[in-house]
């Protein structure tokens with residue numbers, strides 16, 4: 001089994017803890033498409049090209065969002081260990097194929113907010129259960145908007161009945177297109193259902209109840225249990241579109257970090273979240289969504305937020321499987 005080396009002035013066990021925190025990030029179908037190269041003066045984040053989802057995510061856009069989320073956790077965990085992370089994103093020639101390089105930018109104690117977010121890392125989960133009817137407190141909503149801004153991204157709150165109706169239509173349209181795409185369905189099937197001892201994918205316990213096409217907001221079908229009669233979804237969740245300010249890998253990595261900051265800020269405030277990614281995954285619908293936002297913003301992911309009851313954690317690959325050796329060409 002690969003040993004985690006020392007790096008950035010941290011002992012091997014501390015580096016192990018930092019990478020473990022990074023690996024708790026969310027990812028599409030829990031594919032965990034990230035690898036880390038650990039060198040004495042840097043930790044590089046690489047995409048794991050063997051974990052791509054070519055039908056669902058042909059341009060690797062969501063892969064980079066997921067890696068951005070892992071990068072945010074990595075930054076937080078380093079801050080928790082007293083290291084100020086100095087991040088270069090999409091570094092190019094300095095580290096071919098890397099999405100980011102993190103170096104030691106000095107020493108600093110974490111502030112209260114960083115501590116609260118770090119505490120939320122192992123508690124954050126995608127919650128596909130029905131939420132309570134209570135609306136999200138406007139102050140909390142404002143803090144989520146601020147969380148995205150701090151990471152150079154934008155949280156567009158779907159507020160007016162007209163915008164809600166339009167987004168629901170986009171979700172439905174995209175969902176139906178994906179249902180007809182057998183490659184998208186095959187990718188979903190390969191990460192769901194009964195997979196004992198799997199270290200990736202979505203176990204039945206986390207799948208949420210089985211969605212129905214007439215639902216207000218149509219969720220992906222992760223092969224969860226049939227819905228009990230009378231058990232329905234909340235009527236008015238907070239729905240937000242997380243956007244970057246530009247297209248391409250840098251905007252996507254920023255949006256991934258913003259997504260994770262929003263999710264952790266939500267967790268720290270007792271909120272639950274789940275995703276409605278269909279309209280950003282189907283290109284034709286994504287273009288319509290983009291123009292409905294006024295063309296300045298690039299929609300990256302759609303989140304539903306509210307109050308709910310806890311859900312179990314999903315599995316993760318062990319840190320030993322996330323290490324990229326210098327002669328390894330998985331990235």
Ligand SMILES: Cc1cc2nc3c(=O)[nH]c(=O)nc-3n(C[C@H](O)[C@H](O)[C@H](O)COP(=O)(O)O)c2cc1C
Nearest residue numbers: 026027028029030062065125126220275276277314
């Ligand atoms: C970019 C992105 C898109 C996602 N899209 C969906 C989605 O459309 N529907 C859904 O139920 N979960 C979605 N997820 C959630 C993942 O399935 C989830 O993160 C993964 O299973 C790990 O579980 P956890 O978030 O509870 O740790 C998405 C996650 C990411 C990062």
